[in-house]
Amino acid sequence: MVFKIAFHALKTAFKGLSLTVKHLFGAQKARQELDITKDHYFDNQTGIATVQYPKVKMPIPEVARYQLDVEIDDCIVCDLCAKACPVDCIAIEAIKSPEVIGKTSDGSVKRLYPARFDIDMAKCMYCGLCTVVCPTECITMTDQYDRSSTKLTDLIYGFSDMTDDQVAQRKSEWTKFQAEKEAAKLK
């Protein structure tokens, strides 16, 4: 009984060992196909599986759950993305404008200036909810996934293109407009 088990153990061990030695000596050529969209992808999977990133990169789809990008000219600063974000990593500050600023590329009317539009990529969990709610589809996910940095603050991406002077100017314009409106009301 015991010897039968021992024999079985030796036999199976030998089977495993011959399998691994085959891989040991077969480890000379790399995997043939890295792109999963290709036909016969699964037929070309023998060989070394290691992809020597960053020297070699895997092909990825054009847009997937990677880092976010905001086309700020198309943003109407509606704050929906910030509200949708489950981890609150989008910080938006808006300044109202006395008149219509312009139109986005899809025809929506812009009435707010983005004084601040920061996304903290260190907090983002890449759920993509913000991209779904955006009415003008200006916040999108890109194919960028490799942005390592030595400073944590580098991971807060600022998308607002307004300078401090512009922010101050727009703010004063709005306060002036409001003051004028108040004055008009009092008359």
Next chain:
Amino acid sequence: MLDLFIHILVPVAIFMFIAIFTLFAVYAERKIAGFVQDRLGPMETGKYGSLQTIADILKLLQKELITPFLADKILFRVAPIVIFVAIFTGFSVIPWSHNFIPVNTHTGLFLIMAVVSIDAIGILMAGWGSNNKFSLLGAMRAIAQMVSYEIPVGLTLITAVMLTQSLNLNDIATNQGILATEEIKFLGIWSIKNVGGVLAWNIFQAPHMIVTYIIFFIATLAECNRAPFDIPEAESELVGGFHTEYGGIQFAFFFLAEYAMMFLVSMLGVVLFLGAWNTPFPNIGSIRLADWTTGFGWGIFWTFFKSLFLVGIQMWIRWTLPRLRADQLMNLCWKVLTPLAFLCMAISAIWRILVIT
């Protein structure tokens, strides 16, 4: 004066050898592991990652020595040294080439068995001294395993010694090739003192020696705490076992000891069973292959080559077979290896009386 110089030089040389061997073996192990699993292993440090282990050891050497607050300070500090010295001493009686042996004692084999067993005490010291339950569990498992497996190892050694009639490793090595001082026979029938080669090795001098060698190999694998018998370390359940709390150079010593032990048991197996420094090529008629490949340099080469080959097999096994459960481990030792080893010992005794005489 010269004597003293040699006495200092030899241990230093052995230590240097162990250190360099470990650096090489760790690299080789990672590469083998990689290839077996269809990976590449280390690739970035140096060409094909060849400087990886040097970078590793430099990192280890720079680390602070941390002793846990509640640890038994003395045991904790001494344990790595005890473990390493136990195995280091074992190298002193193993021959590298014909009459080239650090210490030529008549009880060399006995000495190895004795000092290598001290390893178990070192592991217990490490586990107990760390004051950590994982370390202690690992140490307890290690002791149970090493004490159990000492028995089949001891029995296989006796089996070999019964045939060779000597505990002197130098004599055992010599009597397995063309330089033999005694009559040697292939399977006890054909005198091959002048032929030599692979047929004169101890595993072919009697039919049961092959089985004995397999038992010896499996049991020493367990003595080294190597996979598939690595339950004392069991990274996945015991966080590294008895060396969980160690860091820096103390950890490096555990590593040195582990790899030195691998090489030691491989070398012991080579000396006792696989012809030691004797060449595997026999003399065939006027083609004196054995004569041509025997000599001082050849001796060192063959010892080294055979031992490295066995170390390679140990690594290959480690990356193939899954770890045994503790009860399976004990089953294997007490129900399979020990009875088989006893059987081999009995055959050896009968063989000695009836066949060799």
